Amino acid sequence: MRPSAARLLNILVPVKRTIDYAVKIRVNPDQKGVDLNNPFDEIAVEEAVRLREKLKDQVKSIKVVTIGPPKSIDTLRTALAMGADSGVHVEIPDSAPSPEPLGIAKALRAVIERQKEGVDLVILGKQAIDDDSSQTGQMLAGLLDWPQATFASKLVVDAAKKEANVTREIDGGLEELKCRLPLIVTTDLRLNEPRYASLPNIMKAKKKPIEKLSASDLGVDLTPRVETLKVTEPPKRVGGGKVENVDELIAKLKEAGITAVKA
């Protein structure tokens, strides 16, 4: 018997373009945005690709979506080279301020609602390394009224039963959840190690379709609601000094106003 269409999974992976964690950044750098992928999002893409490798034809589609300026398309190409099938780019102008998690979650909901075959599983990074908000996945689950399994370190999906077992690393141990699909999963660092994009796949990725949309196409407003007052660098560390002997050390301590406590 042929499996019915309803059993096939459609996976959506939202990704965000951030500055690479290997790059030393400064506040207000003049050459901004050296690169690409939020590492937790890379893990999300990798997990979707691994699910297909495990479940074979039961995974019907893997779609990646990003919301960001024109250059964000590189992030999609990388995800496509890793093995996603198609992309959606919700483009915002370079000059626009960075959208906030709620705006992003609403945009993602609109993207999901546009998918004719629906979406069974959304895998996204637990947070982006630029703003560290860690809110998008949770808000999206709330907006859609779907179950959520956050900070996943293991994901096992049973496509036939439309169920997933998710292991989460929590304080003091591991928590295992059984969830019904459709489901929101956010990824933790230990879920997997993302692959390199191989040349044949990079070539193929160039031919994969990317749908371009705008916020107004989705009927959402991405204007931030929170006003950023100030961004500053952490205070510079002041180097320590060496002392020649104990007496000098005690003298320095006294100088700094530290005195002995009588027992």
Added chain:
Amino acid sequence: MFASRHVVRRVALRQTRRWAHTQPKLQSVTADDVAHFSKILPATSILSTLPPLSTAASELSPFNNDWMNKYHGNSTTVLRPRTTQEVSEIVKHCNERGIGIVPQGGNTGLVGGSVPIQDELVLSLGNMNKVRSFDPVSGILVADAGCILESLSEYLAPHRHIVPLDLGAKGSCQIGGNVSTNAGGLRLLRYGSLHGSVLGLEVVLPDGTILDQLTTLRKDNTGYDLKQLFIGAEGTLGIVTGVSILAAPAPQSTNNVVLALPKFDNVLPLFVEAKKQLSEILSAFEFFDREVYELAVKHGQGRALNEEDIEGAECFVLVETSGGKREHDEEKLNGLLESLMESETPLINTGVLSQSPSQFASLWAIREGLTEAVSKEGKAYKYDISVPLAKFKEVVDATRERLRSKGLLHADAVKHVVGYGHVGDGNLHLNVVAANYTPEIEAALEPFVYELVASYRGSISAEHGIGAMKTHALHYSKGDVSIEWMRRIKTLFDPRGIMNPGKVLE
């Protein structure tokens, strides 16, 4: 017959070699000497097992042993001066007393050049670690010899410049040591050797005189270029205390790709193709064979490639590009990769292209981690040789066959014979990984490898130097006349033979 003759000769050489450097004039450091040094240096700059300091020998062990734990000295005293003046006074005293001196930088050398052979004084430059000046217009950097290479890179980063030299040991090695050994490394293909990029040196000569050639001139044709003598002299002619070097503008965009090749024969056509298509942005072209790649993965160097990407690969090539504009560079690199993938007779199986700075670093980590991986796997016999590019594989295979024919290729003797290196520079690192250093293995390898190299008119030391390891083999790459003049130069600068005795020349 052939082999046994060499074994005999080798034993004879060993005996003469062990004692050749111990010219009767050289003295051991005494408590009186330490007392004298205490007048020159603060207490924190002296380590000595002699009274009155009586430092624990274990504290001297990082100075007495090289990082591979292959060469061992018995120095009683380590001095760590902070200024050129202090170096000069130490050297003056040692010259008067006839005490041998081993100048030491990061002690990351591979040929035993930076550790004492017996109980010579160790003069560590690590405390001389200040940048003296940097001119962002000309890009000329003047720094103390003890500056760690990576710290210099970090210093230059905000000025958008880079040191024209990069090597795996960058986190420990020091610029003075780099210059003294004429270190090659990963950027040589692009920026040339230190003989070109070093503009000036400050050197303390063996009698304590300070030779100040720390100029910051690109052009200076005023007679003999003395500084060139100290580049690659391995501290046998004097102690480099300051370096003036031409830093290069930092590339605005870098990319790298690791390509998997079905056979070694494809490396050279690939190199030609890469040069042709990438031209000025090609900044590294590194080769490593499958066996050493597996070692790197086993010992956790970098992140491994995907299984399907390494299938059927006999060797790998890492290609790096650096240039001024990302779109331009990517277009060129993609053009090359597309033509490679779509060719009817493809030179490569496949490859991986870094997608982010972290992947860029992780691909490099595989290549840069090879040395460390080899050391973790076992005891390494390292041969750093220049041979014609086409002979790389032949050398590795011939060496492996040689060991097999001697019955030494098994788990308890030689575990791996691997090759990697800088294709762009014709420099092969032939590594023989053994369970232990044994005389049998050494006898099978030497002078076999050296004779093999000499038969191609190659160099027995492309970038690692001669150190203590290869003094006896110098003649495979240098003729009698050359060696005689090297000896005369040595005697001219250092008549008492105190500077790094037993290194470079026997």
